[in-house]
Amino acid sequence: MRAAIGLWRWRHNPLRRTTDLAEAWVAFTAAALLCLLVPLTGWAAGASADASLQRAVRAQHEQRLPTTARVLRSADRPAGGAGTADVAGEERLRRSVVARWTAPDGSVRTGTVTTARRTSAPGADFALWTDRSGHPVAAPMRAGVARAHAAIAGLTAALLTGLMVETVRRLAVRRLVLLRYARLDRAWAATGPDWGRTGTGS
Known part of the structure; x- marks a missing residue:
């Protein structure tokens, strides 16, 4: 310069x-x-x-709806276990459970979802996002x-x-x-x- x-x-x-x-x-x-x-x-x-x-x-906020799920029991551990260190680290924070929730059409659904370990005890309630068909989905992206x-x-x-x-x-x-x-x-x-x-x- x-x-x-x-x-x-x-x-x-x-x-x-x-x-x-x-x-x-x-x-x-x-x-x-x-x-x-x-x-x-x-x-x-x-x-x-x-x-x-x-x-x-x-679009995500329009297509994904919040609901409350209740833990029924712990889910069986997937065959083979954690394959990578990232997955193993995530499992230390989250846990697969069998839970029940209400779909947008009012029907009761049961399935295996993941939740924080502190809310994985049977009977615990936790927030869950579903699509309009009632299937669990990831939480929508925040504007920030x-x-x-x-x-x-x-x-x-x-x-x-x-x-x-x-x-x-x-x-x-x-x-x-x-x-x-x-x-x-x-x-x-x-x-x-x-x-x-x-x-x-x-």
Whole structure:
């Protein structure tokens, strides 16, 4: 970014090369994009993700209904047991039980569901979410969780855009440096044979 800072000074500098000016404009353009394009991209991506997730939240709250289930007994342990450390860790917090609940149509249902261990004793009541057919489903996403996911999406989009701008800037500067070295090599090749010869060309 030092090239962009010196852009005004280079306008009247007799030692300024064309590649110096081009490098300064590349840096200035990259800085402008980082200040304008990156926040705009992050905001647009976050707003779009939030709108989509909020629609999903509303749909889930319309399709999933809360009810109260009562534990009848502990469920048999699945054959094979926990296969991974994550599943084993989750089983320490939750437990499979046979429970009874009332479906949205008023019918009584019985099935195997999971609940927190503190509510897994027979006769304990716990909150359960079902679909409109009465089948157990996961709790709907909360609006705050949706906003957090949207913020992460916006931040990720902004970071990726900034990385892309910086990558293009570095590639452009590298190309300008190679061009500068090529010009120096041609200039040296043209004057090299006269090196050390006093009065050559006079």
